């Protein structure tokens with residue numbers, strides 16, 4: 001179970017404090033698929049990074065399976081079963097796809113077959129990619145899918161995906177949503193997916209709308225989807241209403 | 247041969263040799279010959295001009311054979327210049343593994359200057375690899391100054407892979423490759439310096455014949471207060487293609503200077519150079535940490551990959 005208690009994150013902007021996340025509290029129970037959505041710049045990525053330890057909150061607590069992990073390093077959190085697929089994954093000159101998946105899996109003897117399975121799950125033809133370096137020769141969409149494959153290979157208890165749909169073609173996207181569905185159905189992990197895609201939102205047990213650094217709304221996909229759709233058509237009622245359950 | 251643990255370790259490090267190699271070989275240890283084997287097609291003999299070193303003659307049409315010529319220095323204070331000349335016939339395809347390992351526990355410097363000259367005949371391909379390695383905790387320096395001169399005849403090619411990872415206090419390398427018609431030279435250089443080490447590498451690839459190709463890929467890492475200077479130069483004297491690529495990671499208080507040069511003396515010469523120096527990107531470390539590696543493991547992993 002993941003719990004955030006009064007998490008705040010602020011940065012110094014000249015003389016003023018700029019609040020990026022303002023008092024976020026939420027609980028996500030095991031094996032749930034939760035989608036974070038909301039306008040760009042709302043604070044979704046920052047929130048995910050705070051869970052992974054990539055960003056330190058200004059105040060508040062993060063608990064994972066009852067343990068306070070607020071002071072733990074990224075590595076320690078990773079080893080406790082938290083993983084995060086970057087919105088903009090870095091490239092590595094010299095590291096092959098296979099090596100990266102091997103590191104992610106934590107199994108030095110990860111077989112070629114297993115690597116291939118992870119790649120297939122994100123819609124990549126394994127043979128074309130295993131020995132390629134994760135460098136500038138790959139397109140943004142390819143790097144993004146390899147990034148997602150590393151999270152699958154990690155197979156951790158909590159998987160956070162940050163806009164996994166970005167830069168991905170329709171066919172791979174379909175393959176990817178199937179993969180999310182499978183993980184969810186197997187009940188093997190808790191998933192937080194940051195996404196704007198209706199197809200992904202509709203898979204969610206719960207949808208959390210994040211805007212202006214706060215939780216604007218929480219509810220089931222059936223409740224939230226119509227509101228998001230109407231928001232995008234006319235104004236921003238969800239966000240301007242500002243009334244979010246807790 | 248191969249009496250001691252030190253010998254075994256050095257030979258494995260520099261020439262991937264475990265036990266007696268297959269094919270032709272010559273093992274040089276502390277200025278002496280510690281084992282030699284010629285084969286039907288590869289003949290190894292002492293030089294006849296009084297200089298120390300060997301002549302290696304490879305007969306026309308020799309395909310799929312290997313020749314190992316490692317050098318190890320296990321005593322402090324050994325200083326030597328060695329001349330090895332390779333005469334490679336036509337239509338060959340051979341692998342030559344050189345390399346030098348110095349184990350120095352003493353106070354005096356040990357130095358090996360290897361001067362290798364290759365004459366590679368028509369349509370022959372040579373894969374030449376050379377690893378340099380130093381160890382031992384004495385004050386004595388471990389110094390290597392290799393010179394490699396290659397002449398490629400029509401249609402001949404060489405792939406030259408050099409690696410120096412840790413342990414060599416000072417190196418000054420010079421490489422010159424002269425390419426005839428349709429000849430091709432591919433040079434990959436891998437270098438890691440640390441502590442107060444210094445490394446300098448000068449390289450000249452002359453593309454003299456029509457359709458000659460030259461490619462230099464240099465990757466280096468400089469740590470601590472070490473310093474590196476690269477001066478790869480590709481000269482196009484005919485319709486040819488040349489590419490120089492230098493990529494370095496700088497760490498600690500190290501210094502790197504990368505000066506790739508291209509020079510064209512023919513309107514049909516097509517030459518490109520690229521050079522980059524930068525530190526390890528923070529995002530790369532963070533990403534690997536999210537995969538469960540510690541910061542040190544992440545750094546190590548990035549450097550290993552970069553220099554692989």
Ligand SMILES: Nc1ncnc2c1ncn2[C@@H]1O[C@H](COP(=O)(O)OP(=O)(O)O)[C@@H](O)[C@H]1O
Nearest residue numbers: 011020038039040041042043044045046047210
């Ligand atoms: N270190 C920082 N310094 C200044 N602004 C930041 C910093 N980190 C995030 N922000 C700002 O916080 C807001 C939220 O960003 P982000 O979490 O990436 O939003 P989202 O993922 O929802 O698009 C953005 O306006 C972003 O520019």
Ligand SMILES: [Mg+2]
Nearest residue numbers: 044045046087
């Ligand atoms: Mg984001």
